[in-house]
Amino acid sequence: MARAEMGARAVLRELAGADCPTCEAGTLVRERYKGNRAVVCDECETPRAQVWR
Numbered sequence: 001m002a003r004a005e006m007g008a009r010a011v012l013r014e015l016a017g018a019d020c021p022t023c024e025a026g027t028l029v030r031e032r033y034k035g036n037r038a039v040v041c042d043e044c045e046t047p048r049a050q051v052w053r
């Protein structure tokens with residue numbers, strides 16, 4: 001359980017700052033999405049990953 005949570009956090013950390021693969025203009029930023037921690041594009045707001053808890 002703890003290991004899975006750490007893995008999810010690592011995914012968020014790795015995705016943050018990457019180029020958005022959907023609109024190619026935006027950058028992925030760490031945000032909250034529907035109450036979950038997530039990585040979301042700052043242009044098109046497409047969530048790329050989120051951590052459910």
Ligand SMILES: [Zn+2]
Pocket residue numbers: 020021022023024025026027041042043044045046
């Ligand atoms: Zn985008």
